[in-house]
Amino acid sequence: MSTIAIKDVDHFYGTGSAKFQALHAINFAADAGTLSVISGPSGSGKSTFLAIMGGLLTPTSGTVTVNDKRYDQMGQKQRDALRLDEIGFVLQSYKLLPYLTVADQFKFVKKVRPKGNVSPAENDEILATLGISSLLDKYPGELSGGQQQRVAIARALYTNPAIILADEPTAALDSSRVKEVGTLLKNLAVKYNKAVIVVTHDLRLIGFADHLYEIEDGHLTQKQ
Amino acid sequence: MFLALKEIKKEKFRSGLVIVMIVLIGYLIFILTSLALGLARENTAAINSWGINKVALNVNSNVDMRQSLVTKKQAGQLTDKEAYLGETSVVAKNAAKKKISAVFVGLEEKQFIARNLKISQGHKVNGPHELVVDSSLKDKGFKLNSTLYLNGSTTPYKIVGFVENAKLNIAPVFYGQLDTWKALRGIGTQGAGPTASAVVSKNAKYDNDQTGVQTYTKQQIINKLPGYTAQNSTFVMMIAFLMVISLVIIAVFLYILTMQKLPNYAVLRAQGIPGKVLAGATISQSFLLVVSGVLAGGLLTALTAVLMPVTVPMSFDVPILVSAGVGLLVMGLLGSLVSLKSVLNVDPVKVIGG
Numbered sequence: 391m392s393t394i395a396i397k398d399v400d401h402f403y404g405t406g407s408a409k410f411q412a413l414h415a416i417n418f419a420a421d422a423g424t425l426s427v428i429s430g431p432s433g434s435g436k437s438t439f440l441a442i443m444g445g446l447l448t449p450t451s452g453t454v455t456v457n458d459k460r461y462d463q464m465g466q467k468q469r470d471a472l473r474l475d476e477i478g479f480v481l482q483s484y485k486l487l488p489y490l491t492v493a494d495q496f497k498f499v500k501k502v503r504p505k506g507n508v509s510p511a512e513n514d515e516i517l518a519t520l521g522i523s524s525l526l527d528k529y530p531g532e533l534s535g536g537q538q539q540r541v542a543i544a545r546a547l548y549t550n551p552a553i554i555l556a557d558e559p560t561a562a563l564d565s566s567r568v569k570e571v572g573t574l575l576k577n578l579a580v581k582y583n584k585a586v587i588v589v590t591h592d593l594r595l596i597g598f599a600d601h602l603y604e605i606e607d608g609h610l611t612q613k614q
Numbered sequence: 615m616f617l618a619l620k621e622i623k624k625e626k627f628r629s630g631l632v633i634v635m636i637v638l639i640g641y642l643i644f645i646l647t648s649l650a651l652g653l654a655r656e657n658t659a660a661i662n663s664w665g666i667n668k669v670a671l672n673v674n675s676n677v678d679m680r681q682s683l684v685t686k687k688q689a690g691q692l693t694d695k696e697a698y699l700g701e702t703s704v705v706a707k708n709a710a711k712k713k714i715s716a717v718f719v720g721l722e723e724k725q726f727i728a729r730n731l732k733i734s735q736g737h738k739v740n741g742p743h744e745l746v747v748d749s750s751l752k753d754k755g756f757k758l759n760s761t762l763y764l765n766g767s768t769t770p771y772k773i774v775g776f777v778e779n780a781k782l783n784i785a786p787v788f789y790g791q792l793d794t795w796k797a798l799r800g801i802g803t804q805g806a807g808p809t810a811s812a813v814v815s816k817n818a819k820y821d822n823d824q825t826g827v828q829t830y831t832k833q834q835i836i837n838k839l840p841g842y843t844a845q846n847s848t849f850v851m852m853i854a855f856l857m858v859i860s861l862v863i864i865a866v867f868l869y870i871l872t873m874q875k876l877p878n879y880a881v882l883r884a885q886g887i888p889g890k891v892l893a894g895a896t897i898s899q900s901f902l903l904v905v906s907g908v909l910a911g912g913l914l915t916a917l918t919a920v921l922m923p924v925t926v927p928m929s930f931d932v933p934i935l936v937s938a939g940v941g942l943l944v945m946g947l948l949g950s951l952v953s954l955k956s957v958l959n960v961d962p963v964k965v966i967g968g
Contacts, residue, residue, distance in 0.1 A: 437966045440966050441963050441966050444884065444966075446884060446962050446963045446966065447963060467888070469886075470883075470886045470887075470888050470889075471886065472886070473884070473885065473886030474885065474886030474887065475886070477885075477886070478885075479881070479884050479885050481881060481884065481965055481966070483877070483881075483965065484881075485877055485878050485880075485881040485965065486878075487617070487875075487878050487882075488624070488878070489617075489620050489621040489623075489624035489625060490617075490620055490624075494620055497616070498616060498617065501616050502887055502888070502891055529624065545885075546885075557966055
């Protein structure tokens, strides 16, 4: 059983003459311990695909299954809960709450979800792995873009999700930083046994992928 | 509450600005309320001190005790719960020619109002040229045995006692004998002429059915005191407008603060943080800001109460001021509802793809 499985997903926007098909019969699966990279140019349907995987959009047709639970059949509250439990989002614009220190970002999640998070010792280890242990008292505004990104990754791992969804994690990074982030995501998948799925237009990341997909005009094809 | 506290702690300047606004509005509401209450009390302190429920006046007096004259026949049979009361405006002058506008109230010494007068200094009236006056005259230099001349006459009246809170229509009250009232009104003490301005009663069911006389409740009399209703309505309107202004200010400030946070909230929603948590943070923030502002406004009001000269007609009634504070808090919470819709409708899909 795959951690996340998407079967025969179509998605349309608009109605009537403005109706537009963003995704065509998408089939996709990702397993724990693997890094899947989905690349494609702007307007190819990447964002729609990511939103459907993350339970933010309901597909027009087809099924989305996360750990054997049908996402596409759930109501808003159930999907919120499933996202909180099973999916860690790492978004292009990290948008950490500016008035919470790094430590408070985790405290806030713990207040909303008191059980099922990583233990303090595990969190310390994640922070050490990401090299941000010394930043706990800092506010996001006091961190560099790379540090904010690593805090966002730590925040995504804090709820111990089965899936990490990363949206353009290397946007605007130079090649050495791309290599660093690619290695980090690959290590996260293996070390913490997560299904890491990266949606990107950055071809520099494809060398790190266990599974490589390409999306173009709403059609997904596996390349590797 | 966690998010709200953290935001207020981090964004001290912005939060401080909102709190300062609420402090000023709260302070203004508290001061206006105290002033309204103080003036209302100075209008009615004497009437309230008499412990009466009903007042019988001449039907043509326009519900004004000073304009009313009631004959003995119209007064009818009085029980121990009724009393005669003669009221007239006077201008008092002392030897130094200092003039004071006052209200003279003539009483029968054996009836309940005169009997129940609480003298704070001196003694009750025993003769036609003796007065018991409001203690505020002490601040104007009057003492026991000071001499006063009423309405330009050469008859000297001696202050023999002081009473607290003897004010009517904001003027100090001079208590004297009913015969003195008659003399001041130019009414003879013999014959079938007027006996008093009114018959007042402690009995809530008292109803004088004599011809030419009508019975009113105490509140009807108070409401017809010159300027009383207009003055109270003005204060009520001012306080109500301030409440509405506070609602708008809090709503606008919170709306701006919330709009700035929506991208962050969209990320939190994408991460599965329930909308009710974010809504709770918005309401908590409003609650904390308003409570801080109201408490600071309350402290400022308490400080004002200590420093305010006694001559300023203000009354700091804690339960009423707490009610005003609660009203402000309700307005703040209502103001936060404007932002709530945006928070609950934030679209997490917008944060995908940049």
